[in-house]
Amino acid sequence: MLPDQVKERPIVIALEAHDAAAITGGTYDFGQLALQIDPAKIVSVCEFLKNSQQFIRLSAVTALDWYPVEPRFEIVYQLHSLERNERLRLKCRVNGENPEIDSVFSVWRGADWYEREIFDLFGVTFRNHPNMTRILMPDEWKGNPLRKDYPVHGYKYSYPNE
Amino acid sequence: MSDSKILRAGATLEPLTVNAPEEHVAERKLMTLNMGPQHPSTHGVLRVLIELDGETIVRAQPDIGYLHTGIEKQCETKTYQQVVPLTDRVDYLANLSNNLCYVLAVEKLLQLEMPPAVQWMRVMLTELTRINSHLVWLGTHALDIGAMTLFFYCFRERENILRIFEMFSGQRMMTSYFRIGGLALEPPRGWEKVVGKFIDGFSGNVDQYEDLLNNNPIWKRRTQGVGSVPLETLLDLGVTGPMIRAAGMAWDVRKSEPYSSYEKFDFRIPTLPDNDVWSRYRVRMEELRESAKIVKQALLGMPSGPWQADAPKVVLPEREKMKTQMEALIYHFKIVTEGFRVPPGEVFQVIESPRGEIGYYVVSDGTAKPYRIHMRTPSFGNLQALPAMIEGNLIADTIAAMGSMDFVLGDVDR
Numbered sequence: 405m406l407p408d409q410v411k412e413r414p415i416v417i418a419l420e421a422h423d424a425a426a427i428t429g430g431t432y433d434f435g436q437l438a439l440q441i442d443p444a445k446i447v448s449v450c451e452f453l454k455n456s457q458q459f460i461r462l463s464a465v466t467a468l469d470w471y472p473v474e475p476r477f478e479i480v481y482q483l484h485s486l487e488r489n490e491r492l493r494l495k496c497r498v499n500g501e502n503p504e505i506d507s508v509f510s511v512w513r514g515a516d517w518y519e520r521e522i523f524d525l526f527g528v529t530f531r532n533h534p535n536m537t538r539i540l541m542p543d544e545w546k547g548n549p550l551r552k553d554y555p556v557h558g559y560k561y562s563y564p565n566e
Numbered sequence: 567m568s569d570s571k572i573l574r575a576g577a578t579l580e581p582l583t584v585n586a587p588e589e590h591v592a593e594r595k596l597m598t599l600n601m602g603p604q605h606p607s608t609h610g611v612l613r614v615l616i617e618l619d620g621e622t623i624v625r626a627q628p629d630i631g632y633l634h635t636g637i638e639k640q641c642e643t644k645t646y647q648q649v650v651p652l653t654d655r656v657d658y659l660a661n662l663s664n665n666l667c668y669v670l671a672v673e674k675l676l677q678l679e680m681p682p683a684v685q686w687m688r689v690m691l692t693e694l695t696r697i698n699s700h701l702v703w704l705g706t707h708a709l710d711i712g713a714m715t716l717f718f719y720c721f722r723e724r725e726n727i728l729r730i731f732e733m734f735s736g737q738r739m740m741t742s743y744f745r746i747g748g749l750a751l752e753p754p755r756g757w758e759k760v761v762g763k764f765i766d767g768f769s770g771n772v773d774q775y776e777d778l779l780n781n782n783p784i785w786k787r788r789t790q791g792v793g794s795v796p797l798e799t800l801l802d803l804g805v806t807g808p809m810i811r812a813a814g815m816a817w818d819v820r821k822s823e824p825y826s827s828y829e830k831f832d833f834r835i836p837t838l839p840d841n842d843v844w845s846r847y848r849v850r851m852e853e854l855r856e857s858a859k860i861v862k863q864a865l866l867g868m869p870s871g872p873w874q875a876d877a878p879k880v881v882l883p884e885r886e887k888m889k890t891q892m893e894a895l896i897y898h899f900k901i902v903t904e905g906f907r908v909p910p911g912e913v914f915q916v917i918e919s920p921r922g923e924i925g926y927y928v929v930s931d932g933t934a935k936p937y938r939i940h941m942r943t944p945s946f947g948n949l950q951a952l953p954a955m956i957e958g959n960l961i962a963d964t965i966a967a968m969g970s971m972d973f974v975l976g977d978v979d980r
Contacts, residue, residue, distance in 0.1 A: 433911055434674050460801055463916075463925055464942035482914055482925065482942065486801075486815075489822050493914060514804030517950050525638075540631040540979060549639055556643050 406430050413437055415457060415492060422452050438493040443479075443505050446496050450481070450511045458487040462508070465518035467526045471552040476500030477528050481508070498528060507533035525550035596624055599961070603632045609706060610975025614952070614964075621960050626953045633979040641939040645905030646672055647746055649936065653926075654740040656941055657977040659702055662688075662695040662731075663919040665744040668939075670825055671915035671928040672746045675908050678877055682869040684748045685827040690761070690864035691734065691743065692826075692917075693857040697768070698727045699920035699972075700850050700857075704775060707847070707969035711788050716778050723771055726764050733760060747881035748874030761865055768858045776851060789843040793955045793967030797841065803954065804947035807922025808853065809971065812846040814839040819918035831860050843970040850972075880906050905934035919944055921972055945977035 410416055410430040415437070419427060426449050429440035441449050453459040463482040470476055475497040483492040498505050507530035508515045519530040520539040527548035530536060538545065547554055602613035611632035617625040637656060641649045653664040666688055673680065680688075705720030728738040733754050735743040743750050779785045797813040810817055818835045820828045836852030838845035874881045882901055883894035900906070910932040916925045922944030931937040948971050955967045 434913055436914060438912070462804060463923065464804075464927070464940065464947075466927060466940040466942075468929060468938050480927065480940075482927070486817055486822075491914065491916070512804070513799075513802050514947060514950060517946065518804075538631075540634040542631075549636060554639075556639060 407432065410437065410439075415453075415490070418457060419449065419452070422456075423449065436491065436493065438495060441494050441496050443496040443498055446479075446481075446494070447506045447508055447511065449494065450483075450508045453483060453492070454511050457485065459483045459485045459492065461486060462512035462514050462518075463491070465508075465515055465522065467522045467528060467550075469526060469550065469552045471500070474500055477503050477526060479505055479522065479528065503528040504531055505529075506531050509533050524548070527551065601964075603629075609969075609973070610978075612949075612973075612975055612978070616956075616961065616964070618961060621962070623956050623959055623961055623964065626956050626964075628949060628952050630949070630975070630978050633975045635976075635980065637980045638939055638941065641936055643935065645934050646908060646936060647901075647905060649939065650745055651740065651742045653941075654742055655976065656943060656980055657919065657921070657924075657945070657974050658739060659699040659974055660695050660919045660921065660977075661739060661741050662692050662743060663917060663924060664941075665742060666692050666826065667915055667917045667919075667924045667926045668928070669744045669746050670917065671913045671926045672908065674913045674915060675911055675928060675930055676746070676877075676880060676906075678747060678875050678880065680748065680826070680875055681871045681873075682827065683871040683873055684875070686864050686868050687749060687753060687873065688744055688826050689828060689831065690861050690868070691731075693860045693864070694727050694730060694761075696857045696920045697854055697861075698724055700854050701727075703850065703920075703969075703972045704847075707972075708779065708785075710965050710969045711785065713779065713782065713785060716775060719771070719775060719778075723764075723768065730757075730760055730764065733757060745881075747877050748872075752873055758865060758868075761861065765858055765861050765865065769855060772851060772854050772858075779847070786844065788963075788966050789847060789970075790840075792843045792959070792963045793970055794840075794842045795951060795954050799954055800951060803951045805922070805951045806944050806947055807918070807920070807972075808846055808849045809922070809948060809951075811835060811837045812849040813841040819916055819923055823916060825915075825917055831863050833857075833860050843966050846970040907932060907934050908936075916942075921945055921974070921977065922948060941980055943977045943980060945973035945975070946980075949973050949978055 409432045423445060426442050426445045427439050428442055431438045461484040463484045466480050468478040468480060470478060477498040477500065479496045479498060481494040483494065496505060505528065507519055517539060519533055520537065522528050523530060523536055524538040524540050525548055597618045599616045599618055601616055603611040613629040615627040615629060616623055637652050641652055649668060650665055653668045654661040656664050701720040701724045705717040708716040731741050732738045735741040735750060797815060800810060800813055814837055816835045816837045821835060833856045836849050836856065838848055878897050883898050887894040888898050908930040910930055912929040914925055914927045916923055924944060925942030927940040928936055929938040956964050
């Protein structure tokens with residue numbers, strides 16, 4: 405159930421009127437609104453927020469790894485509306501086994517590299533992304549460094565021929 | 567070597583979008599040019615794969631990651647205060663901006679209120695950082711295009727700023743001067759004089775740079791009308807900072823979401839509608855003047871008072887108190903050995919760096935180490951616009967367009 409101070413926010417009222425089942429939770433801490441969104445509906449929610457609520461900027465996309473809790477990954481979208489001078493955080497929980505979520509590339513082209521970064525460092529695949537390849541680590545790299553079960557120290561050959 | 571070998575394994579080629587003649591594509595008259603990662607004008611280790619039809623760029627693919635150091639992973643193994651030096655190394659031209667953003671985020675989680683002197687000192691030093699970064703940009707950008715003299719002038723002034731940083735923190739570049747709960751050290755004696763002397767002469771210096779460039783026909787021809795992208799595309803791609811302001815939008819985080827008492831300073835947001843390399847240069851020159859104005863205001867109105875917050879569980883106690891008070895000794899021991907705990911929660915703190923919007927997303931799970939820190943760095947977002955900026959244009963304009971973006975590869979790859 406949503407806390408009262410989340411429910412009162414105009415953006416939440418608008419979003420509930422659009423699709424009441426999309427929001428599965430939310431917090432309002434330090435003046436920052438964060439909403440849990442049903443991962444199956446992320447693209448339609450983002451389209452609604454961009455096209456009719458002026459959230460024309462996607463500031464960043466990142467992920468959290470709550471290992472060993474399931475659903476393990478949390479994809480975090482930092483939205484920004486210049487017109488309303490307001491920021492909004494959307495979060496989607498994704499299962500640890502074969503993690504997949506729809507790409508929001510079709511909504512904001514800026515999501516391109518951020519989603520590739522998550523694919524690279526967390527191993528979450530984004531469906532319908534035009535170029536789902538590693539971006540920071542070498543292509544031959546095994547493993548996803550920002551996962552919590554990935555070691556911080558150690559040696560690893562990155563080249564298959566060595 | 568075939569084209570597909572040159573491209574990174576797994577990189578799929580998107581269909582051609584720019585108007586290369588059909589027969590050229592069919593007859594494979596396109597040439598793939600590998601630029602970087604050691605090209606001097608990429609200012610770091612950026613690699614761009616450029617497909618050329620004659621001298622026109624048909625497609626450009628930036629390839630990043632050569633400077634990836636895993637700072638975000640490293641942050642998760644450090645205590646909150648130990649992360650501050652790591653943030654220096656993200657954007658090595660805007661260290662204090664990164665320090666400030668991280669420190670503000672954690673202070674928000676701890677619900678710490680800073681004394682006015684700390685806030686004003688932070689504003690003054692981040693504005694000096696902005697001047698420093700813009701000077702490096704101006705010097706190297708002009709050098710790329712062929713105006714060599716300016717480089718020496720810019721670095722002459724930059725040296726003075728680095729001396730000021732050294733005076734404050736003991737370090738020229740990796741200052742780590744802002745700490746959670748205040749400043750690292752007490753401001754040095756006589757700093758007002760040094761900063762005042764620098765800032766008084768600075769507006770004359772900006773005039774001098776403009777004298778060299780504004781009426782220079784080569785500079786004008788190389789920059790005017792080059793590298794223009796529609797504002798909607800820039801926003802869609804996540805571009806921030808001076809590039810947005812040079813496209814006519816007056817958006818600055820310092821004004822729209824003021825932090826560290828920026829609302830008390832009088833400055834304006836310079837904008838220009840033309841959206842080319844020239845107007846990005848003009849906007850940054852105006853920003854130099856505005857930053858100098860802010861530094862001057864901070865200098866004249868600097869409030870007196872403590873340079874650290876009254877938070878004994880976070881801030882190290884004074885040496886004198888440690889020798890006389892039991893509590894101070896205990897707090898010192900606790901902070902040094904295990905750090906301080908931060909209540910669970912998450913904060914996305916945004917500030918305006920010289921390059922655009924920095925955002926630190928700090929997640930705490932209640933322990934003394936951050937659970938996750940994501941750095942939304944301006945260069946990463948800005949660099950995504952590179953293909954849109956150079957595709958369809960001449961190869962010779964690439965250097966000017968790339969320079970006008972003012973990216974730092976450490977900031978891109980983290």
